[in-house]
Amino acid sequence: MCVKIYFERTGGFAGMRTSASLDTDNLPPNESEQLHDMCNNVDFFNLPSKLAPMIGAADLFRYKITIESKNGKHTVETTDTSMTPELENLVSFLSDKALKK
């Protein structure tokens, strides 16, 4: 199944932006499988669209992840301190992709 992912990281102390666009059809099979697993583990399509940090927090990275598949399209915005370990895994995978671009 083809899945399109758009990832964007903004903010942080330095205020620098990085992003990545992925299409699972164009990824090596092992990575494509890994990505599917991560999306399933995190139950991405049922996550709230905004995961907010604690009041007063500043300089956190802002992550925006959009996933498009045959099940529809969903966007989640989150920060360094508002993620479950499962979502953190997905964000860390996507951050790596964005930085190696």
Place this chain on the structure above:
Amino acid sequence: MLGIVPPHLLREIINRGDPGLKKWAINTITLSEQVRMTRQTFVETVISVSEEKERRIYDAKNKSTLPGVLVRVEGGAPVNDPAADEAYDGAGWTYDLYKNVYERNSVDDKGLTLDSTVHFSEKYDNAFWNGAQMVYGDGDGKIFNRFTKAIDVIGHELTHGVTQYTAKLEYQDQSGALNEHISDVFGSIVKQYSLKQNATQADWLIGQGLFTSKIHGVALRSMKAPGTAYDDPLIGKDPQPATMRDYNNTTEDNGGVHINSGIPNRAFYLIAADIGGYSWEKSGMIWYKTLDLLDKNSDFEDMASCTLEAAGNLFGNNSAEQESVRKGWNGVGITIKK
């Protein structure tokens, strides 16, 4: 046992006790902190109160669980880890500036313990304030070094705490850029205070030394010349504007809070340079007193008016200092309407 042994005693035990006692005290102090943090999410007023400087440094061991393992407490010897020791020293300078110059006892003015976590996550290119403590990454080693390397970064993060307890500037658009600006101002002042530099001697850079030698750039931001801190094929060019003419209407980064802060940053530099002397004295005092005059939705024009008011309260209406404030804001394209 929990919460019965006062923290200062636990600290003494950690510093002087035998290894067994030491371990017990570290566990206890860490556990009480965790309990306190849990409570804090329900009751915001639960705080550890002290009349003196209280620092704790934790090591996240490259995980993202906070606060991590306690490695150094107030009065403890250096631990031979540059990140932990820089976080400790930088928090100390910041506490001292606020206490000695502005008579403020820690970020909440009630002696809140200054907690810092180093080695957060892996190759983490950032430092942040999570609403209760400071957190520092090691950097990826290609673009960024460790974030404790610049003392102004430490002053910057702690000042987010000060703003949280004073002006409470909302972290979005212009009020967010002011929140960032105030952290840059006092971050830079902490650096100048630690080096005993006046406004002319200061470099006015934010994050000098954070870039590796592979990157073409001197720092992350320049308060003196916003937009000139870096220009590199890999990371692009410093996007900060220096005047209202170049204000960036973006939705990224909470409405460009790290970008448009260049405008008030430059205004502060112009004012500090015009007033002259040590910037923590007159210009810093004007900015510190302004924190009480702002509200959570204040914009750049409100900030300019409030600094003019604070300068009037401190040095008199039509004083030379107040004129410097008016001129400084004019210099970035903001006219004070009163």
